[in-house]
Amino acid sequence: MAEIRVHQLHKAFADFTAVKDSSFTVRDGEFFCLLGPSGCGKTTTLRMIAGLELPTSGQIFLGEEDVSFKRASARDIAFVFQMFALYPHMNVRRNIAFPLVSQGMLRSAIDAQVEEAARILRITHLLDKPVSGLSSGDRQRVALGRAIVRQPLAFLMDEPLGALDSEFREVMCHELRALHDRLNATTVYVTHDQMEAMAMADTIAIMNQGVIEQLGAPLEVYERPASVFVADFIGAPAMSFLPFEAALASGASAVQIGPAQIAVPALREDVSARALLCGVRPEHVRLDDASPLRAEVLGTEYLGASRIVTVGTAQGATLRAKVDVASGARRGDQVGLAFDAAAVSLFDLGSGRALRTARDDRPHTGHRRSGDGARHG
Amino acid sequence: MADLHLTGVAKRFGAIQAIDGLSLDIASGEFVVLLGPSGAGKTTTLRLVAGLETPDAGRIHIAGRDVTGLAPALRDVAFVFQQYSLYPHLSVYDNLAFPLRSPLHPTSEAEIRRKVHEVAQMLRIADKLQNPATRLSGGQMQRVAIGRALVRDPSLYLMDEPLSSLDAKLRNDLRLELKRIQQDLGATMLYVTHDQIEALTMASRVGVLEQGRLVQVGTPQQIYEEPVSSYVAARLGSPRINLIPRALVAGVPAPAAAVTVGARAEHLRLHRAGIDDTGRYRHARVKRIERLSDLHLVHVGLDDSDQELVTAAPPGASFEPGDAVQVELLRPLWFDADGLRITP
Numbered sequence: 265m266a267e268i269r270v271h272q273l274h275k276a277f278a279d280f281t282a283v284k285d286s287s288f289t290v291r292d293g294e295f296f297c298l299l300g301p302s303g304c305g306k307t308t309t310l311r312m313i314a315g316l317e318l319p320t321s322g323q324i325f326l327g328e329e330d331v332s333f334k335r336a337s338a339r340d341i342a343f344v345f346q347m348f349a350l351y352p353h354m355n356v357r358r359n360i361a362f363p364l365v366s367q368g369m370l371r372s373a374i375d376a377q378v379e380e381a382a383r384i385l386r387i388t389h390l391l392d393k394p395v396s397g398l399s400s401g402d403r404q405r406v407a408l409g410r411a412i413v414r415q416p417l418a419f420l421m422d423e424p425l426g427a428l429d430s431e432f433r434e435v436m437c438h439e440l441r442a443l444h445d446r447l448n449a450t451t452v453y454v455t456h457d458q459m460e461a462m463a464m465a466d467t468i469a470i471m472n473q474g475v476i477e478q479l480g481a482p483l484e485v486y487e488r489p490a491s492v493f494v495a496d497f498i499g500a501p502a503m504s505f506l507p508f509e510a511a512l513a514s515g516a517s518a519v520q521i522g523p524a525q526i527a528v529p530a531l532r533e534d535v536s537a538r539a540l541l542c543g544v545r546p547e548h549v550r551l552d553d554a555s556p557l558r559a560e561v562l563g564t565e566y567l568g569a570s571r572i573v574t575v576g577t578a579q580g581a582t583l584r585a586k587v588d589v590a591s592g593a594r595r596g597d598q599v600g601l602a603f604d605a606a607a608v609s610l611f612d613l614g615s616g617r618a619l620r621t622a623r624d625d626r627p628h629t630g631h632r633r634s635g636d637g638a639r640h641g
Numbered sequence: 642m643a644d645l646h647l648t649g650v651a652k653r654f655g656a657i658q659a660i661d662g663l664s665l666d667i668a669s670g671e672f673v674v675l676l677g678p679s680g681a682g683k684t685t686t687l688r689l690v691a692g693l694e695t696p697d698a699g700r701i702h703i704a705g706r707d708v709t710g711l712a713p714a715l716r717d718v719a720f721v722f723q724q725y726s727l728y729p730h731l732s733v734y735d736n737l738a739f740p741l742r743s744p745l746h747p748t749s750e751a752e753i754r755r756k757v758h759e760v761a762q763m764l765r766i767a768d769k770l771q772n773p774a775t776r777l778s779g780g781q782m783q784r785v786a787i788g789r790a791l792v793r794d795p796s797l798y799l800m801d802e803p804l805s806s807l808d809a810k811l812r813n814d815l816r817l818e819l820k821r822i823q824q825d826l827g828a829t830m831l832y833v834t835h836d837q838i839e840a841l842t843m844a845s846r847v848g849v850l851e852q853g854r855l856v857q858v859g860t861p862q863q864i865y866e867e868p869v870s871s872y873v874a875a876r877l878g879s880p881r882i883n884l885i886p887r888a889l890v891a892g893v894p895a896p897a898a899a900v901t902v903g904a905r906a907e908h909l910r911l912h913r914a915g916i917d918d919t920g921r922y923r924h925a926r927v928k929r930i931e932r933l934s935d936l937h938l939v940h941v942g943l944d945d946s947d948q949e950l951v952t953a954a955p956p957g958a959s960f961e962p963g964d965a966v967q968v969e970l971l972r973p974l975w976f977d978a979d980g981l982r983i984t985p
Contacts, residue, residue, distance in 0.1 A: 301808070429679060429835045434879060438951075445929065457809065462933050483932040499934050501813055547935040563817045565842035568865045568878050569907045569953070572842075574817055586935075589862075595824070 265450050266327035266417040267292045268313060273322035275308050282308040284474040285322070290418075290467075293448040295441070297461040300471035300497070306454045307422055309471070313452060314420050315339050326417055342411035344421040350395045350406055356382075357391040360409040367414075381413040384446060401432055408443070418450040425460060437463045458498050462486070470494050488609075488624040492616040495543050495609060501572055503543045504583035507613065511537035519610070522579055524557035527605035529623035539613035546572060548604040549585035551593060555600030559583065561593050575599060642829045643704030643717075643796035644669045645690065650699030652685055652853075659685045661853040663699070667831060672823050675833040676840040676876055677850035683833035686850070687799050690831060692716050704796050714745055716797075719790035723802040725782045727774040727789075734770040736785055737761065740793045760788045763822055780811040791822070798823075800832040804839065816842055837877045841865065849873045871980040874903045880938060880951045883909065887975075889948050892920030896975050896983045903974035909952040911939060914965035922967035925950070927960045941966060 268290040275283040283305040290296040298306035311317040313324055315336030324332045331339050342363075350359050358365075360381055364374045382388045385405045390398065395406060404424060411419055424440075425433045441464045444451055455461055461468045462482045469476045470485060470493075478490040489495035495503045508521040512535040518527050521542060528542070551573065559575035562582070566589070573585045573593045583601065593599065610619040618624055645667040652660040660682045667673050675683045688694045690701060692713035701709045708716045719740075727736050737757045741748040748756075761767040764784045769777060774785060783803060790798055804812045804819075820843045823830050834840060840847045841861045848858045849872075857869045861877075868874035874882045883904045887895060890902060912922060924944040931938040937954040950968065954960060975983045 431678060431835060431837065431876070431881075434881060441929070441931075442949075459809075459933070463931055481932075486932070486934060496810075500809060502810060545935070563821055565817065566861050566865075567838065567841055568861075569905070595821075 265292050265448065267325075268296075268418055268450060268452065269323075269325040270309070270313070271323040271325070273309065273312060273324065274320045275305075275312060275317065276320045281474050283312070283319075286474075286476055288469055288476065288479055290450055290452055292450055295444050295451045295453065295464055295466045297465035297468045298452065298454045298471060299456070299458060299461040299465075299468050301456055303473075304471040305474040306456075306471050310420050310422055310452060310454045314341060314343050316343075340417040342414055342416040342419050344407055344411045344419065344424045350403060350410075352396055355392055355394050356387065356398075356406050356409075359395055359406055360391075360413050363410055363414045377413050377415070378409075381409045384412065384443065385409050400428055401436060404428070404436065405439075408440075412443075412447065412449075416449075418452065421451065421453045423455055423457075424453075426455070426457075433457075433460070434463075440464060459500060462498070470497060472497075487607075488618075489543075490618050492541060492543070492611045492613075492618075495611070495618075499545060501546050501584045501586075503545050503609070504549065504581070505611075506542040506544075506577070506581050506583070507539065507579075508542060509537065509539050511535060512540075512619075517605075521557065522577075524555065526557070526603060526608070528608045528610060529606055529621040531610075532620040532622065532625045535612070535619060540619070541611040541613050543609040543611060544583070544603045545607065546584040546586040548607040549583060550602045550604075551585055551587060551591070551599045552602035553600050555602045557601045559599055559601055561595050561597040561599060563595050564591075564593055573599075575601065577601075642669045642827055644702075645797055645829060645831065646700075646702040647686075647690070648700045648702075650686075650689060650696045650701065652689060652694060652696050659853050660689065660696070663853070663855050665848060665855060665858065667829060669829050670827045672820070672828075672830045672832065672843060672845045673848060674840040674844035674846075675831070675848045675850055676835070676837060678835055678876075680852075681850040682853040683835075683850055684801055685853075687720075687801050687831065687833050690716075690797070691718055691720050691799050693720075717795050718797045718799055719793055719795040721787055721790050721798070721800045721803045723805055725786035725803075725806075727782055727785055729773070729775045731774055732770065733761075733766060733772050733774055733777070733785055736774050737770075737788050737792055740789055746793065756792045760791045763791070763825070764788050764818075780807055780815065783807060783815070787819070787822075791826070796829065798828055798830045798832075800830065802834050802836075803832075805834070805836065812839075819843065837879065841877060847877075849876055867982075868903075868974065869982050871901055871903055871976045871982075874974060874976075874982075878905055880906050882906075882974075883950045884976075885943075885948060885950065889943055889946055890923050890970065892923065893970055893973065894921075895973070896985045898977045898983055899975040900978045901976040901980070902970065903976060904950070904970050904972070906938060906951050906953040908971040908973075909950060910969040910971055911941070911952055911954065911958065911960060912967045912969060914967055916967055922969050925966050925968050927962050927964040927966060929962055930954075930960065941968065943968075 270288050273286045300306050312319050360378045361374050382391055387405050425436050468485055469479045472493050478485050478494045486498050506521055512531050514531050514534050517530045518525050559577045562574045562576050565572040571587050571589050571591050573587055575583050647665045650663045677683050689696050738753045741753045766784050804815055847861055847864045848855050851872050857873050865877050885902050887899045925941040928942050929940040939952045939954045939960050942949050977983050
């Protein structure tokens with residue numbers, strides 16, 4: 265296994281820039297997710313690492329080797345696609361063995377490696393079955409088998425679970441992560457599904473329009489989003505935003521939104537008068553009749569272990585609160601809203617950038633904070 | 642709006658019994674969601690109600706009228722498909738007006754204009770009426786498709802995973818919107834999905850399908866809290882319910898016939914090892930912490946077994962991989978050898 269280092273990677277197609285000066289390092293054994301909406305450049309980045317696209321400029325290192333302009337076949341990596349292309353006329357064993365057969369490996373060595381891959385994926389009982397009769401999950405396991413059998417330096421996966429239904433996707437997420445924990449293989453995984461990234465990744469790179477907006481552990485990007493885009497993209501239901509205008513001085517610990525004074529983590533920068541957003545996640549919103557911040561309940565959603573209440577303020581903002589299942593809030597109710605002050609995020613509406621506060625006091629370079637030892641997962 | 646009754650409906654395709662003796666009564670104004678994995682018979686049920694398939698046995702009544710042998714156009718139902726099929730050469734307005742211009746539903750242009758504007762308002766696409774249908778986002782197109790069903794005031798709405806082709810964020814927004822519209826109209830809705838969140842959040846009642854049979858019908862809370870089988874229990878809840886062989890939790894008192902215990906993540910409480918030595922709290926070791934939003938899932942492996950459990954960590958708890966713990970089952974659900982629920 266090996267580290268992957270991407271240095272100022274840039275890719276332009278005619279007049280469209282797909283990836284802009286991306287730099288990041290995937291540590292040896294790390295599960296790294298490139299996350300973002302369609303068109304953000306995540307798949308292009310992955311394809312450049314794989315050698316399926318060549319960069320316009322920049323460098324890619326696989327271990328110590330500069331592979332930026334090497335052909336895909338000369339890079340010791342395995343690629344798993346969304347549409348698992350299995351050979352329909354071959355059984356499971358021959359499908360998994362195929363990459364080794366094409367390398368000209370000895371038959372006895374192939375058998376041993378196929379058996380080992382099947383054991384890791386728990387599909388030994390399927391080895392002699394035709395692939396045509398397999399469930400979608402088993403087909404995906406076979407596709408993974410074909411990737412791991414080669415024992416490559418790294419795995420690259422392009423939305424491998426995208427075609428599965430939601431229930432099964434969750435099962436496969438756990439399975440993939442457990443597989444990663446067994447193999448400890450350096451993995452770069454592309455998805456547009458933030459749940460997949462949150463569930464599996466050690467580090468997430470959130471991309472938007474060719475740029476990495478934030479790089480960090482799942483909990484870090486969730487709790488301290490660097491921009492409105494990240495805050496809105498991560499979390500389901502998403503963060504709620506209240507627009508307001510203000511000039512704020514460093515040290516301020518409250519903002520005025522309509523009739524309500526809202527406590528926030530102390531500002532760590534001066535902000536001249538401008539349009540701002542107050543962002544708060546559903547679990548940090550409480551229904552509180554005493555609060556002057558009034559809203560009407562637009563609907564409630566039962567989720568088994570909790571209930572989500574969606575409310576609209578008189579100013580037209582929509583917010584969500586995660587409340588106890590037993591909550592009696594009903595559509596049409598007038599309620600007051602209170603926030604957990606320490607968990608509120610503030611953003612500059614114009615640039616989308618998060619303001620520096622006691623909660624989130626770091627330069628927003630789009631890169632992992634140096635000296636941040638708090639790694640999760 | 643109307644009520645819908647399916648009585649002993651069966652449908653076979655070749656060797657496959659797609660629907661097997663399905664009976665379901667839906668009251669006027671109810672939002673019923675049929676939930677099940679692919680192949681469970683969800684879409685077939687919907688197509689039978691719409692008249693796109695004919696049942697081999699059983700009767701279907703809409704608003705008291707036996708429609709079993711009736712052509713689809715005569716059933717007064719509106720169908721929204723998973724893939725929005727709009728007329729690409731028509732504007733949003735004309736797409737919405739289309740069902741009202743059918744010879745089956747003679748409507749004046751003034752009335753059409755009123756209906757189209759009303760529905761467009763409701764779906765928040767009023768500013769898009771003059772756009773060509775192709776120049777809309779996916780979410781807007783799906784709203785137009787839903788709008789085309791709404792303009793007609795049918796007795797019954799049938800929806801086949803209408804949100805599944807949309808991205809997660811839009812799906813979240815449209816869920817609530819669809820529920821609001823259904824309530825405002827007092828519409829009777831039969832909606833099929835494989836997405837348990839849609840079922841939990843939108844349905845007045847959920848019907849769970851297993852291989853063509855309706856195995857449980859109830860409110861979302863009933864289905865979540867009192868599943869009749871391990872199959873139903875596994876359909877709802879994220880993370881999925883833990884299903885554990887009874888033998889692995891031998892110290893926990895259980896009904897005699899219990900073979901499996903189901904425990905949702907929020908009903909497993911972790912303690913530091915050593916809190917109890919009566920055997921009721923199973924020993925385990927923390928393997929991995931999954932920090933999903935505010936929910937921290939602690940994956941633990943039971944000692945002396947391959948069994949892994951997913952538990953929801955209480956706020957403020959700080960478990961780390963490798964920690965020795967004991968697991969308390971707060972609300973165990975017991976299942977027998979056939980997977981059926983045993984209530985002690």
